Amino acid sequence: MDEQVLAAMARWPDVPAVRGWLSLSARGQWRLHPRGRGWGVPDEEPGEAITSPQILAFIGRNYLSDDAGRWFFQNGPQRVYVRLDGAPWILGMDADAQGRPQLRTHTGRDYGPVAHWWLDSGGRLYARSAQGAGLVSDRDLARVVEALRTAEGRPLDDWLERPDPAGIAVRLTGDAGTDRAGAATPLGLLADGALEATLGFVRRP
Incomplete structure (x- = not known):
C-alpha cells in the first residue's frame, strides 16, 4: 500500500x-x-x-x-x-526469465505457486494461491491448459473430455515438459453455486 x-x-x-x-x-x-x-x-x-x-x-x-x-x-x-465479475485476480500466461510459463495477474504481479486448480461447469479455470483466488482469462485459457500436465506428464485432453469428479493432480510445465511448480497440484471440479465458498471471496461485498 x-x-x-x-x-x-x-x-x-x-x-x-x-x-x-x-x-x-x-x-x-x-x-x-x-x-x-x-x-x-x-x-x-x-x-x-x-x-x-x-x-x-x-x-x-x-x-x-x-x-x-x-x-x-x-x-x-x-x-x-x-x-x-470473475475473481479477485484475473490471470494471464507469461514467461519467466528462463522462458517457462508464469502466471501473472491483471495488475502485473507474478501469481503462485498454485495450491489448487478448479474447473467449473462452464469451462472456466480457477486457481487458489496465497495471494487469493484467480480466474484464468478466457484469452489465455488455451495456453494455460496446454501448459498443464498430469503428474505423469501427459496432456489434459483425455481428462477434460471425461472429467473424473475425484479430480486429478497436475503440474504447470515448460515447453520441454520440465516441472515448473514442484509437487503436483490438485485439479478438481467446482460445483455450481460453490465458487465463493470454495475459493474464499465475495463477488458483491
Whole structure:
C-alpha cells in the first residue's frame, strides 16, 4: 500500500466505506460506475473502463482484501469495495526469465505457486494461491491448459473430455515438459453455486 494512503488512513480513520463505484471484469478490466450504481440496484450501471495508466497502477498497488474475503481499493482514507465479475485476480500466461510459463495477474504481479486448480461447469479455470483466488482469462485459457500436465506428464485432453469428479493432480510445465511448480497440484471440479465458498471471496461485498 502507498505511503500516502497509509498516512491518509491515519489522519482520517473514520471515513465510511463505499460500494457500487468500482468493478473488475472477468478479463481484468477495472470499471468505474460514476453514479455508484454498479451493483445491488435495479438499474445497475455497466460502468466505464478505466484506461489511465497512472490510475490503474494506483489501484493495483492499493488493492487488498479483508478477513471476510471482500476485496477493495484503498483510495486514500476511503475503502472502495469492488464487484468481482470473475475473481479477485484475473490471470494471464507469461514467461519467466528462463522462458517457462508464469502466471501473472491483471495488475502485473507474478501469481503462485498454485495450491489448487478448479474447473467449473462452464469451462472456466480457477486457481487458489496465497495471494487469493484467480480466474484464468478466457484469452489465455488455451495456453494455460496446454501448459498443464498430469503428474505423469501427459496432456489434459483425455481428462477434460471425461472429467473424473475425484479430480486429478497436475503440474504447470515448460515447453520441454520440465516441472515448473514442484509437487503436483490438485485439479478438481467446482460445483455450481460453490465458487465463493470454495475459493474464499465475495463477488458483491
